[in-house]
Amino acid sequence: MTNLYTYYLQVTFISLVVINHLAEIYLARRQVNTFQKNKSEVPFEFRHFLSLADHQKAISYGTARLNLSQARLAWDAVLLFYWFPFRGAEKLYLALPDWGIHHEVLFLVAFTAISMLLNLPWSVYTTFVLEERFGFNRSTPRLFVLDRLKGLVLAGLLGVPLLYGIVFLFQSFGSLWWLWSFLVLTAFQFGLLWLYPAVIAPLFNKFKPLEGAELKSGIEDLVTRAGFNAREVFVMDASKRSSHGNAYFTGLGKNKRVVFFDTLLKDLGTAEVLAILAHELGHMKLRHIPKSLVASVVFSFIGFWIMGALADENWFFNGHFVRVISPGVLLLLFTQAIPLYTFWASPVFSWVSRKREFEADAYAARETKAEDLVSGLLKLYQQNASPVVTDGLYSTFYHSHPPAYERVRRLESLKA
Numbered sequence: 001m002t003n004l005y006t007y008y009l010q011v012t013f014i015s016l017v018v019i020n021h022l023a024e025i026y027l028a029r030r031q032v033n034t035f036q037k038n039k040s041e042v043p044f045e046f047r048h049f050l051s052l053a054d055h056q057k058a059i060s061y062g063t064a065r066l067n068l069s070q071a072r073l074a075w076d077a078v079l080l081f082y083w084f085p086f087r088g089a090e091k092l093y094l095a096l097p098d099w100g101i102h103h104e105v106l107f108l109v110a111f112t113a114i115s116m117l118l119n120l121p122w123s124v125y126t127t128f129v130l131e132e133r134f135g136f137n138r139s140t141p142r143l144f145v146l147d148r149l150k151g152l153v154l155a156g157l158l159g160v161p162l163l164y165g166i167v168f169l170f171q172s173f174g175s176l177w178w179l180w181s182f183l184v185l186t187a188f189q190f191g192l193l194w195l196y197p198a199v200i201a202p203l204f205n206k207f208k209p210l211e212g213a214e215l216k217s218g219i220e221d222l223v224t225r226a227g228f229n230a231r232e233v234f235v236m237d238a239s240k241r242s243s244h245g246n247a248y249f250t251g252l253g254k255n256k257r258v259v260f261f262d263t264l265l266k267d268l269g270t271a272e273v274l275a276i277l278a279h280e281l282g283h284m285k286l287r288h289i290p291k292s293l294v295a296s297v298v299f300s301f302i303g304f305w306i307m308g309a310l311a312d313e314n315w316f317f318n319g320h321f322v323r324v325i326s327p328g329v330l331l332l333l334f335t336q337a338i339p340l341y342t343f344w345a346s347p348v349f350s351w352v353s354r355k356r357e358f359e360a361d362a363y364a365a366r367e368t369k370a371e372d373l374v375s376g377l378l379k380l381y382q383q384n385a386s387p388v389v390t391d392g393l394y395s396t397f398y399h400s401h402p403p404a405y406e407r408v409r410r411l412e413s414l415k416a
Protein backbone atom coordinates (compact mmCIF):
# COMPACT_ATOMS: atom_id res chain seq x y z
CA MET A 1 0.00 0.00 0.00
CA THR A 2 2.73 2.38 1.04
CA ASN A 3 4.51 1.82 -2.24
CA LEU A 4 1.37 2.55 -4.20
CA TYR A 5 0.85 5.86 -2.36
CA THR A 6 4.49 6.75 -2.98
CA TYR A 7 4.10 6.06 -6.66
CA TYR A 8 0.88 8.10 -6.97
CA LEU A 9 2.39 11.02 -5.11
CA GLN A 10 5.53 10.97 -7.26
CA VAL A 11 3.44 10.97 -10.43
CA THR A 12 1.23 13.76 -9.04
CA PHE A 13 4.24 15.85 -8.06
CA ILE A 14 5.96 15.58 -11.45
CA SER A 15 2.69 16.16 -13.29
CA LEU A 16 1.97 19.28 -11.26
CA VAL A 17 5.44 20.75 -11.88
CA VAL A 18 4.85 20.31 -15.62
CA ILE A 19 1.14 21.28 -15.71
CA ASN A 20 1.54 24.37 -13.50
CA HIS A 21 4.51 25.48 -15.53
CA LEU A 22 2.59 25.15 -18.80
CA ALA A 23 -0.42 26.92 -17.28
CA GLU A 24 1.71 29.82 -16.10
CA ILE A 25 3.44 30.14 -19.48
CA TYR A 26 0.03 30.02 -21.17
CA LEU A 27 -1.28 32.81 -18.91
CA ALA A 28 1.82 34.94 -19.53
CA ARG A 29 1.47 34.46 -23.30
CA ARG A 30 -2.18 35.56 -23.14
CA GLN A 31 -1.14 38.69 -21.28
CA VAL A 32 1.65 39.48 -23.76
CA ASN A 33 -0.83 39.04 -26.64
CA THR A 34 -3.32 41.39 -24.99
CA PHE A 35 -0.56 43.98 -24.61
CA GLN A 36 0.52 43.69 -28.23
CA LYS A 37 -3.06 43.87 -29.55
CA ASN A 38 -3.64 47.13 -27.66
CA LYS A 39 -0.31 48.67 -28.44
CA SER A 40 -1.32 51.02 -31.25
CA GLU A 41 -3.80 53.15 -29.32
CA VAL A 42 -4.72 54.23 -25.81
CA PRO A 43 -8.01 52.56 -24.79
CA PHE A 44 -10.91 54.99 -25.04
CA GLU A 45 -11.56 55.37 -21.28
CA PHE A 46 -8.01 56.50 -20.63
CA ARG A 47 -7.51 58.95 -23.47
CA HIS A 48 -7.77 62.00 -21.24
CA PHE A 49 -5.20 60.69 -18.80
CA LEU A 50 -2.60 58.83 -20.78
CA SER A 51 -0.45 59.85 -23.74
CA LEU A 52 0.24 57.31 -26.47
CA ALA A 53 3.95 57.45 -25.61
CA ASP A 54 3.26 56.59 -21.93
CA HIS A 55 0.86 53.82 -22.96
CA GLN A 56 3.43 52.29 -25.30
CA LYS A 57 6.17 52.54 -22.72
CA ALA A 58 3.90 50.62 -20.30
CA ILE A 59 3.24 47.96 -22.95
CA SER A 60 6.97 47.51 -23.67
CA TYR A 61 7.85 47.42 -19.99
CA GLY A 62 5.02 45.00 -19.17
CA THR A 63 6.05 42.75 -22.06
CA ALA A 64 9.72 42.78 -21.02
CA ARG A 65 8.75 41.81 -17.45
CA LEU A 66 6.54 38.98 -18.67
CA ASN A 67 9.27 37.67 -20.96
CA LEU A 68 11.67 37.64 -18.04
CA SER A 69 9.08 35.94 -15.86
CA GLN A 70 8.70 33.15 -18.42
CA ALA A 71 12.43 32.48 -18.35
CA ARG A 72 12.23 32.55 -14.57
CA LEU A 73 9.35 30.05 -14.51
CA ALA A 74 11.33 27.63 -16.65
CA TRP A 75 14.34 28.01 -14.36
CA ASP A 76 12.21 27.39 -11.26
CA ALA A 77 10.76 24.25 -12.83
CA VAL A 78 14.29 22.98 -13.55
CA LEU A 79 15.25 23.63 -9.92
CA LEU A 80 12.19 21.79 -8.61
CA PHE A 81 13.18 18.82 -10.77
CA TYR A 82 16.70 18.98 -9.44
CA TRP A 83 15.70 19.21 -5.77
CA PHE A 84 13.04 16.53 -5.85
CA PRO A 85 12.86 13.99 -8.73
CA PHE A 86 16.65 14.18 -9.12
CA ARG A 87 16.97 13.95 -5.34
CA GLY A 88 19.04 17.10 -4.81
CA ALA A 89 17.33 17.69 -1.46
CA GLU A 90 18.02 14.15 -0.32
CA LYS A 91 21.69 14.41 -1.36
CA LEU A 92 22.04 17.70 0.49
CA TYR A 93 20.54 16.24 3.66
CA LEU A 94 22.83 13.20 3.57
CA ALA A 95 25.92 15.28 2.75
CA LEU A 96 25.62 17.29 5.98
CA PRO A 97 27.12 16.03 9.26
CA ASP A 98 24.65 14.22 11.53
CA TRP A 99 24.61 16.49 14.59
CA GLY A 100 21.07 15.82 15.80
CA ILE A 101 18.98 18.97 16.02
CA HIS A 102 21.77 21.01 14.35
CA HIS A 103 21.63 18.70 11.34
CA GLU A 104 17.99 19.65 10.69
CA VAL A 105 18.58 23.38 11.06
CA LEU A 106 21.80 23.23 9.03
CA PHE A 107 19.94 21.43 6.24
CA LEU A 108 17.24 24.13 6.06
CA VAL A 109 19.80 26.94 6.30
CA ALA A 110 21.94 25.35 3.56
CA PHE A 111 18.91 24.89 1.31
CA THR A 112 17.83 28.50 1.86
CA ALA A 113 21.35 29.83 1.28
CA ILE A 114 21.69 27.89 -1.99
CA SER A 115 18.26 29.10 -3.14
CA MET A 116 19.19 32.70 -2.30
CA LEU A 117 22.43 32.41 -4.26
CA LEU A 118 20.62 30.96 -7.27
CA ASN A 119 18.09 33.77 -7.03
CA LEU A 120 20.76 36.45 -6.99
CA PRO A 121 21.46 36.66 -10.75
CA TRP A 122 17.73 37.22 -11.35
CA SER A 123 17.61 40.11 -8.87
CA VAL A 124 20.78 41.62 -10.33
CA TYR A 125 19.38 41.35 -13.85
CA THR A 126 15.97 42.76 -12.85
CA THR A 127 17.47 45.74 -11.02
CA PHE A 128 20.45 46.65 -13.17
CA VAL A 129 19.28 45.60 -16.63
CA LEU A 130 15.47 45.54 -16.87
CA GLU A 131 14.60 48.37 -14.45
CA GLU A 132 17.62 50.33 -15.66
CA ARG A 133 16.57 50.05 -19.29
CA PHE A 134 13.18 51.59 -18.52
CA GLY A 135 14.70 54.31 -16.35
CA PHE A 136 13.33 53.04 -13.03
CA ASN A 137 16.48 51.92 -11.26
CA ARG A 138 18.11 54.25 -8.74
CA SER A 139 19.91 51.60 -6.72
CA THR A 140 23.70 51.37 -6.80
CA PRO A 141 25.70 48.15 -6.60
CA ARG A 142 26.79 49.24 -3.11
CA LEU A 143 23.21 49.76 -1.91
CA PHE A 144 22.16 46.50 -3.58
CA VAL A 145 24.85 44.52 -1.75
CA LEU A 146 24.11 46.30 1.53
CA ASP A 147 20.39 45.45 1.22
CA ARG A 148 21.20 41.79 0.62
CA LEU A 149 23.58 41.66 3.58
CA LYS A 150 21.05 43.27 5.91
CA GLY A 151 18.40 40.83 4.70
CA LEU A 152 20.76 37.93 5.33
CA VAL A 153 21.58 39.05 8.89
CA LEU A 154 17.89 39.58 9.65
CA ALA A 155 16.92 36.19 8.22
CA GLY A 156 19.64 34.59 10.36
CA LEU A 157 18.70 36.40 13.55
CA LEU A 158 14.98 35.75 13.20
CA GLY A 159 14.81 32.55 11.18
CA VAL A 160 17.46 30.35 12.79
CA PRO A 161 16.07 30.57 16.37
CA LEU A 162 12.58 29.90 14.97
CA LEU A 163 13.83 26.78 13.16
CA TYR A 164 15.58 25.55 16.30
CA GLY A 165 12.32 26.11 18.21
CA ILE A 166 10.20 24.13 15.77
CA VAL A 167 12.65 21.24 15.45
CA PHE A 168 13.03 21.16 19.25
CA LEU A 169 9.24 20.96 19.68
CA PHE A 170 9.10 18.20 17.08
CA GLN A 171 11.69 16.15 18.91
CA SER A 172 10.40 16.76 22.45
CA PHE A 173 6.61 17.14 22.36
CA GLY A 174 5.51 13.86 20.82
CA SER A 175 2.37 13.69 18.72
CA LEU A 176 1.17 17.20 19.59
CA TRP A 177 4.38 18.91 18.42
CA TRP A 178 2.52 20.42 15.47
CA LEU A 179 0.09 22.27 17.73
CA TRP A 180 2.93 23.79 19.76
CA SER A 181 4.86 24.67 16.61
CA PHE A 182 1.75 26.29 15.18
CA LEU A 183 1.38 28.40 18.35
CA VAL A 184 5.05 29.43 18.28
CA LEU A 185 4.92 30.35 14.60
CA THR A 186 1.71 32.32 15.06
CA ALA A 187 3.17 34.29 17.98
CA PHE A 188 6.26 34.89 15.85
CA GLN A 189 4.16 36.19 12.93
CA PHE A 190 2.25 38.58 15.17
CA GLY A 191 5.49 39.80 16.69
CA LEU A 192 6.98 40.34 13.25
CA LEU A 193 3.97 42.29 11.99
CA TRP A 194 4.12 44.43 15.10
CA LEU A 195 7.88 44.98 14.84
CA TYR A 196 8.05 45.47 11.08
CA PRO A 197 7.02 49.14 10.74
CA ALA A 198 8.90 50.36 13.80
CA VAL A 199 12.06 48.24 13.75
CA ILE A 200 12.61 46.34 10.51
CA ALA A 201 11.47 48.73 7.77
CA PRO A 202 13.61 51.61 9.18
CA LEU A 203 16.71 49.42 8.66
CA PHE A 204 16.15 49.81 4.93
CA ASN A 205 14.47 53.21 4.58
CA LYS A 206 13.97 56.53 6.31
CA PHE A 207 10.47 57.48 7.41
CA LYS A 208 9.26 61.03 7.99
CA PRO A 209 5.79 62.29 8.93
CA LEU A 210 3.78 63.37 5.89
CA GLU A 211 3.77 67.14 5.95
CA GLY A 212 3.11 70.23 3.85
CA ALA A 213 0.87 73.08 4.92
CA GLU A 214 -2.08 72.36 2.61
CA LEU A 215 -1.92 68.65 3.35
CA LYS A 216 -1.83 69.03 7.10
CA SER A 217 -5.43 70.07 7.75
CA GLY A 218 -6.80 67.60 5.17
CA ILE A 219 -4.85 64.74 6.71
CA GLU A 220 -5.91 65.56 10.27
CA ASP A 221 -9.49 65.55 9.11
CA LEU A 222 -9.41 62.28 7.18
CA VAL A 223 -7.33 60.44 9.70
CA THR A 224 -9.45 61.45 12.68
CA ARG A 225 -12.62 60.42 10.88
CA ALA A 226 -11.05 56.99 10.28
CA GLY A 227 -10.23 56.77 13.99
CA PHE A 228 -6.50 57.20 13.50
CA ASN A 229 -3.72 59.49 14.51
CA ALA A 230 -2.04 61.82 12.02
CA ARG A 231 1.31 60.68 13.43
CA GLU A 232 0.63 57.34 11.77
CA VAL A 233 1.04 58.72 8.23
CA PHE A 234 4.59 58.57 6.86
CA VAL A 235 6.70 59.31 3.80
CA MET A 236 9.42 56.82 2.86
CA ASP A 237 12.56 57.60 0.84
CA ALA A 238 11.75 54.93 -1.77
CA SER A 239 13.49 57.07 -4.40
CA LYS A 240 16.89 55.82 -3.24
CA ARG A 241 16.18 52.44 -4.88
CA SER A 242 13.72 53.09 -7.68
CA SER A 243 11.43 55.69 -9.19
CA HIS A 244 8.38 53.41 -8.90
CA GLY A 245 5.67 55.00 -6.77
CA ASN A 246 3.29 53.40 -4.29
CA ALA A 247 1.53 53.68 -0.96
CA TYR A 248 0.79 50.96 1.59
CA PHE A 249 -0.60 50.26 5.03
CA THR A 250 0.97 47.93 7.58
CA GLY A 251 1.38 47.03 11.22
CA LEU A 252 -0.71 46.15 14.23
CA GLY A 253 -1.92 48.03 17.29
CA LYS A 254 0.22 51.00 18.18
CA ASN A 255 2.57 50.32 15.28
CA LYS A 256 0.06 50.53 12.45
CA ARG A 257 0.77 53.10 9.78
CA VAL A 258 0.12 54.35 6.27
CA VAL A 259 3.24 54.91 4.17
CA PHE A 260 3.64 56.97 1.00
CA PHE A 261 6.62 56.59 -1.31
CA ASP A 262 8.28 59.97 -1.84
CA THR A 263 8.30 59.09 -5.56
CA LEU A 264 4.51 59.01 -5.62
CA LEU A 265 4.08 62.29 -3.76
CA LYS A 266 6.17 64.30 -6.18
CA ASP A 267 3.70 63.68 -9.04
CA LEU A 268 0.44 64.05 -7.10
CA GLY A 269 -1.63 67.08 -6.18
CA THR A 270 -2.96 67.55 -2.64
CA ALA A 271 -6.45 66.25 -3.47
CA GLU A 272 -4.98 63.12 -5.06
CA VAL A 273 -2.72 62.46 -2.08
CA LEU A 274 -5.72 62.74 0.22
CA ALA A 275 -7.81 60.40 -1.96
CA ILE A 276 -5.06 57.75 -1.93
CA LEU A 277 -4.59 58.24 1.80
CA ALA A 278 -8.34 57.70 2.21
CA HIS A 279 -8.02 54.46 0.22
CA GLU A 280 -5.27 53.19 2.55
CA LEU A 281 -7.21 54.34 5.61
CA GLY A 282 -10.17 52.45 4.16
CA HIS A 283 -8.10 49.23 4.32
CA MET A 284 -7.37 50.01 7.98
CA LYS A 285 -10.89 51.04 8.87
CA LEU A 286 -12.32 47.93 7.22
CA ARG A 287 -9.87 45.86 9.25
CA HIS A 288 -8.25 44.19 6.24
CA ILE A 289 -5.04 43.40 8.13
CA PRO A 290 -6.79 41.57 11.01
CA LYS A 291 -8.99 39.74 8.49
CA SER A 292 -5.97 38.52 6.51
CA LEU A 293 -4.29 37.55 9.76
CA VAL A 294 -7.24 35.40 10.82
CA ALA A 295 -7.19 33.69 7.42
CA SER A 296 -3.44 33.09 7.56
CA VAL A 297 -3.71 31.69 11.10
CA VAL A 298 -6.44 29.28 9.97
CA PHE A 299 -4.38 28.13 6.96
CA SER A 300 -1.29 27.75 9.07
CA PHE A 301 -3.26 25.67 11.61
CA ILE A 302 -4.47 23.39 8.83
CA GLY A 303 -0.93 23.20 7.41
CA PHE A 304 0.60 22.21 10.76
CA TRP A 305 -2.18 19.74 11.45
CA ILE A 306 -1.50 18.04 8.10
CA MET A 307 2.25 18.11 8.84
CA GLY A 308 1.51 16.47 12.20
CA ALA A 309 -0.45 13.73 10.45
CA LEU A 310 2.23 13.14 7.79
CA ALA A 311 5.30 13.52 10.02
CA ASP A 312 6.17 9.82 10.00
CA GLU A 313 4.46 8.62 6.85
CA ASN A 314 7.13 7.06 4.73
CA TRP A 315 5.06 7.38 1.53
CA PHE A 316 4.81 11.15 1.93
CA PHE A 317 8.59 11.65 2.11
CA ASN A 318 9.28 9.07 -0.57
CA GLY A 319 6.47 10.49 -2.67
CA HIS A 320 8.47 13.72 -2.80
CA PHE A 321 11.67 11.83 -3.61
CA VAL A 322 13.35 12.11 -0.21
CA ARG A 323 14.11 8.79 1.49
CA VAL A 324 14.74 10.39 4.87
CA ILE A 325 12.12 11.00 7.54
CA SER A 326 13.10 14.05 9.57
CA PRO A 327 11.57 17.32 10.81
CA GLY A 328 13.88 19.38 8.58
CA VAL A 329 12.82 17.47 5.47
CA LEU A 330 9.16 17.74 6.49
CA LEU A 331 9.41 21.54 6.81
CA LEU A 332 11.23 21.76 3.48
CA LEU A 333 8.59 19.68 1.69
CA PHE A 334 5.83 21.84 3.10
CA THR A 335 7.42 25.12 2.14
CA GLN A 336 8.64 24.00 -1.31
CA ALA A 337 5.99 21.59 -2.52
CA ILE A 338 2.84 23.19 -1.11
CA PRO A 339 2.78 26.09 -3.61
CA LEU A 340 2.47 23.48 -6.36
CA TYR A 341 -0.78 22.26 -4.85
CA THR A 342 -2.12 25.68 -3.88
CA PHE A 343 -1.38 27.34 -7.23
CA TRP A 344 -4.86 26.42 -8.44
CA ALA A 345 -6.41 28.26 -5.50
CA SER A 346 -4.71 31.53 -6.44
CA PRO A 347 -7.79 32.91 -8.27
CA VAL A 348 -9.67 32.69 -4.95
CA PHE A 349 -6.96 34.57 -3.02
CA SER A 350 -6.64 37.17 -5.77
CA TRP A 351 -10.43 37.59 -5.83
CA VAL A 352 -10.54 38.28 -2.08
CA SER A 353 -7.75 40.81 -2.45
CA ARG A 354 -9.45 42.58 -5.39
CA LYS A 355 -12.73 42.70 -3.45
CA ARG A 356 -10.92 44.49 -0.63
CA GLU A 357 -9.45 47.01 -3.06
CA PHE A 358 -12.96 47.85 -4.27
CA GLU A 359 -14.08 48.26 -0.65
CA ALA A 360 -11.19 50.62 0.10
CA ASP A 361 -11.95 52.55 -3.12
CA ALA A 362 -15.58 52.92 -2.07
CA TYR A 363 -14.47 54.20 1.33
CA ALA A 364 -12.16 56.74 -0.34
CA ALA A 365 -14.97 57.83 -2.68
CA ARG A 366 -17.17 58.51 0.37
CA GLU A 367 -14.50 60.34 2.36
CA THR A 368 -12.95 62.29 -0.51
CA LYS A 369 -13.82 62.59 -4.20
CA ALA A 370 -13.96 59.61 -6.55
CA GLU A 371 -12.50 61.70 -9.38
CA ASP A 372 -9.43 62.58 -7.28
CA LEU A 373 -8.80 58.90 -6.65
CA VAL A 374 -9.23 58.14 -10.35
CA SER A 375 -6.67 60.76 -11.38
CA GLY A 376 -4.32 59.72 -8.53
CA LEU A 377 -4.54 56.06 -9.56
CA LEU A 378 -3.95 56.81 -13.21
CA LYS A 379 -0.88 58.85 -12.33
CA LEU A 380 0.29 55.80 -10.40
CA TYR A 381 -0.23 53.67 -13.53
CA GLN A 382 1.61 56.20 -15.64
CA GLN A 383 4.48 56.61 -13.19
CA ASN A 384 4.98 52.86 -12.81
CA ALA A 385 4.46 52.13 -16.52
CA SER A 386 1.73 49.65 -15.56
CA PRO A 387 -0.34 48.81 -18.64
CA VAL A 388 -4.01 49.78 -18.29
CA VAL A 389 -5.04 46.80 -20.42
CA THR A 390 -5.06 43.22 -19.18
CA ASP A 391 -6.14 39.74 -20.14
CA GLY A 392 -9.11 38.62 -18.04
CA LEU A 393 -7.85 35.13 -17.22
CA TYR A 394 -4.36 36.38 -16.36
CA SER A 395 -5.90 38.97 -14.06
CA THR A 396 -8.14 36.35 -12.40
CA PHE A 397 -5.05 34.36 -11.42
CA TYR A 398 -2.52 36.98 -10.50
CA HIS A 399 -3.91 40.44 -9.91
CA SER A 400 -4.23 41.51 -6.29
CA HIS A 401 -5.67 44.80 -7.55
CA PRO A 402 -8.61 45.12 -9.96
CA PRO A 403 -7.75 46.01 -13.57
CA ALA A 404 -7.61 49.75 -14.24
CA TYR A 405 -10.78 49.95 -16.36
CA GLU A 406 -12.87 48.10 -13.74
CA ARG A 407 -11.57 50.24 -10.94
CA VAL A 408 -12.13 53.46 -12.84
CA ARG A 409 -15.59 52.35 -13.97
CA ARG A 410 -16.65 51.57 -10.41
CA LEU A 411 -15.27 54.86 -9.14
CA GLU A 412 -17.08 56.72 -11.91
CA SER A 413 -20.32 55.07 -10.80
CA LEU A 414 -19.64 56.16 -7.21
CA LYS A 415 -19.32 59.81 -8.22
CA ALA A 416 -23.10 60.24 -7.98
Ligand SMILES: [Zn+2]
Nearest residue numbers: 279283357360
Ligand atom coordinates in the same frame (compact mmCIF):
# COMPACT_ATOMS: atom_id res chain seq x y z
ZN1 LIG B 1 -5.41 49.12 -1.70
